[in-house]
Amino acid sequence: MTTLSTFVTSLDEAKRAVDSGATALILDHPCLSLRHTANDDLTLETFINNICPAIQSQYPTIPLSWNADILFHDADLEILKTVLTHINTLKIPSIRIQDAGVIPLIQTISPDLSIHFASEMGNNNWVSIQAFEALGVRQQTLTNEVPISDIKVMQTKTNAALEIQVQGPILIQYSRRHLLKGAFPKLKTTPTRVESEDTDLPNRRFMFQETAHGHLMYGHFHRCLIPAIAQLKDLNLASWLVDCRGESDTYTRTALQTYSDALLDKPAPSDPPIDILKKESRRSQKLGFFLANMTDKDWRDQSPVRNIDAPVLAMIIDTIKGKCIIGECMEPIDQNTKATLTTPENKVHHLELDDIRDLNNQAITRAEIGDLIRLPWQKGCTPKSILTKT
């Protein structure tokens, strides 16, 4: 059964989440949560002593996990150890991490704790999924750049319990530096959230956020898998993650209810939820890379050098019109080698290299890597043309 997970910081947020259909809660305290939106004055003591027990008491059957998804430095490890002690005491069954480096440490201190690995970026293939599974990770949250076809392969090749983010802002950059600080000398206080627009890519509003842990940048749209709900359900994943941190009450309730209804096979609501989510967040709601990831495939480098698979024999570095061309050898070249000369304008000449000379105009039968060679003039040839093996 697929769980519907979301982040909570208070009992009220937990009630709202469960009322809206969440079936698993991620406890999100600022001390180790990268993207938290809670007030910084929420102490760990209050969270541990009051909020967590209240949520556990109210929802004894809802699975809980503790969010600890920062990248750690040695100085942060003491806080992690403190949190692990509290997690053990509270009997919270799982912890969510981004930093794989703390896996063995957690296993040493809390051997029964279930580890959920949510790397945000960089866990994109079935071999790495398998490797983390072998390390004892119980659940893995896939990066948002993994398309459905790859998820199916991962499910075939591994036994890992997989989660994907189905709704909400997507993190596209994590810096340890605080970049907003000092950027607004005219403001009395530095904002913790700012909308941004790349002047080279106008009309796309990215969100910047700063927490104690650093600077975060979110995509200009929200990931929203509602339009692909049938394909999503077919994947039969272990968990769907709805991330509503920083979003409105209406957004949160609408998002959770919609995905919950889908999991329970309830009919779609009359008010299109995507319109509500779009209005509330002022962000378009998109599938992102869920159905396909054509990154780099729809990019055409105009240079023919990039698009030729044959071994490059020489790069042309000088041409003297009507007289000769000069090349630098990238591979050894023997006399009479059959070669193809391709110009930057993609004009192609087929040659047999029967006349190779050094720069002193002496005929040679072989040139080595790095040698400069002189070849007979070829019409249309300019520097940056390439000579490849035919």
Add this chain to the structure above:
Amino acid sequence: MTPFKPSLVAPGGSLEKAKIALTYGADSVYVGGPDFGLRKSADNLSFNQLEHLVDFANSLGKSIYVTLNGFGHNEDIAKLPEFVTKLQKASPHALIISDVGVCQIAKDYSSIAIHTSTQASVSHSHAALLWKSFGVKRVVVARECSLEECRIIKEESGLEIETFVHGAMCVSYSGKCVISNYTAGRDSNRGGCVQSCRHNYNLFDAATGEEDLGNTHIMNAKDLRAISMIPSICDNQIDALKIEGRMKSNLYVANTVALYRDAIDQAVEAQSTNQSTLNTQESILERVSNRGFCTGSLDQKAEQNSITREWNGYNKQVQYLGTVKECTEDGHYTIEVKSPLKTGDTVEILKPDGSRVHWPITAMTNALGDSIDTAHASTIVQIKGPSYAPRYSILQRGLE
């Protein structure tokens, strides 16, 4: 006690740049192979070129590392065993890897040593220990680590530690950025980064989305320059110091490697810090194209002072003119020209031993030996210089 001497690791964005780096004093060079690196636009090496370069490095007692530091998707993973098997034949001295899956395949299909890339953002000793359990020999730590943290990671993990000391820096934790994926359709973590972080951003109040808060290059990280910290780096016994820049010019590689080589040698052999020398080295580094400098997080956590918010273009005081391809004993240079040259120009030649000579060009000929007054970029010229200058000597000229 013998002083600790870190090795110098330099970028080899092409076969020529790799040889320049080794010739100017790098102990190791990292290069991209035909695929799976993070610099798709560099002139990455073919397998034959890689074999050639490894032979060249071996002849000098130096090392070649191959970057395999993209985060692979399933389609990449499928091609990887054959690729790694071919790499094994070229016998590089290490592979630089970020992805746990790629690491697994590299171990299964080769016996080449593995270094964990900075892309893996190893920022504490337990992360290093995890990679040690995967069988790696060295960790290139996250650029966010201080020297003190590097020392702790080394002590706790027992691994070799490498840290960046010079060059461009990601503003984010390396590997924790996919801006290009969403803005340009290029995968940041598979070699397609378009450096959107360096762009100018209009900023608005988040609550309304309307109030204009101005515009700034808010994520435009300054370049790293830690040459003045070399003595401290040696004291902390950091095993290897890395220079960034596979996409940069021959001049950048030669100049940077020569200066860091000298700084390391002086710190270790002279066992004293000459502040005047360090200041001179810093100023020479400043002459070549840069975005302003800082020391990253090596001494204290990088914050706003590591950002160039007001961007007016690269700082540079010299122009790269060309590279000596051949030179006769009596000082006739064959030069690949990269910026226009004319007779009467006074140029500076940087030689692999770090020495610099100024002299005016009095005559030039083209590749056919015909006399010319002006040489355009992307041509070969022959010049009579003041003395012998080995292959890979670099010509530069001061800018007004």
